[in-house]
Amino acid sequence: MMNELFLARIFAYSLLPLLLATAHVLLSKQSRTMARRIEIFTIYLLAISVGANGLGGAFGHLFLSDLVAEGVGWPTGSPFQLEMGYANLLVGVLGLMAVGRRDGFRTAVIIATTILGFGATLVHLQDIAAHGNLAPGNTIQNIGNLLDPMLLIGLTWWSARRFGAETETAVFAQWQIRQQPIAGLAAAGIGTGFGLGYAVGGLFLWTVVGALAGVGLGLVLSRRAAPLETLTPNQAN
Structure with a gap:
């Protein structure tokens, strides 16, 4: 059960956002430039890998602390679980807020996510080396702890270095606003589905x-947004 739980977390919060972003890029006629494609992957990672993942982690540490401790292979009943829960809550909220930001705020959120993820992985690796603790929560979750921040750092650096001029235009900003509800509601759906799957069975x-x-609800809301009436046909596509 524990192996399935932590594997499902990697699927939900690290693999699924990449699959959804890939589908979005392939199916959307408005995401043809490389700058827009990078932005799509970035906002899905922020919404799901940082936002929904952080909120899910907070729920686990705050309300299922003994289960989480058992999954990691650590003692139960520690009040440090509550502190970790609020740290995850903080990162989750900031991740969702960063979806709509393209400034220093987003960069700061990525830095915070990186420090938390890499720091947690370091602690887990030290525990493995010292005690041979190979519990799923001490091993499997390190994949997401490392992969998600590395992807965000790489995408953000690439976008700023190669496509900064395009991403600072009003056209890009207007397009980006229309993508936010899709990624945001995908994150909400994944978090809700994961919780329901844990409660009734069938996590994946x-x-x-x-x-x-x-995603379906997000598409509906995105299409109801103000039309891109100020754009030329080439810009809109």
Whole structure:
């Protein structure tokens, strides 16, 4: 059960945002430039890998602390779980806020996510070396702890270095606003589906169902947004 739980977390919060972003890029006629494609991957990672993942981690540490401790292979009943819960809550909220930001705020959120993820992985690796603790929560979750920040750093650096001029235009900003509800509601759907799957069984199934439902609702809201009436046909596409 523990192996499935932590594998499902990697699927939900590290692999699924990449799959959804890839589908978004392939299916959207408005995401043809490289700058827009990078932005799509970035906001899905911020919304899901940072936002939804942080909120899910907060729920686990705050309300299922003994289960989390057992999954990591550490003693139960520690009040430090509550502190970690609030740290995850902080990062989760900031991740969702960063979806709509393209300034120093987003960079600061990525730095915070990187420090937390790399720091947690260092602690887990030290525990493995010292005690041979190979519990799933002490091993499997390190994949996401390292992969997600590395992707965000790489994408942000690439966008700023190669496509800064395009991303600072009003056209890009207007387009980006229309993508926010899709990524945001995908994150909400994944978090809800994951929780439902944990409660009734079928973690992977319900997570996918939640993701698809969130994306569908996000598409509806995005299409109801103000039309890109100020754009030329080439810019809109």
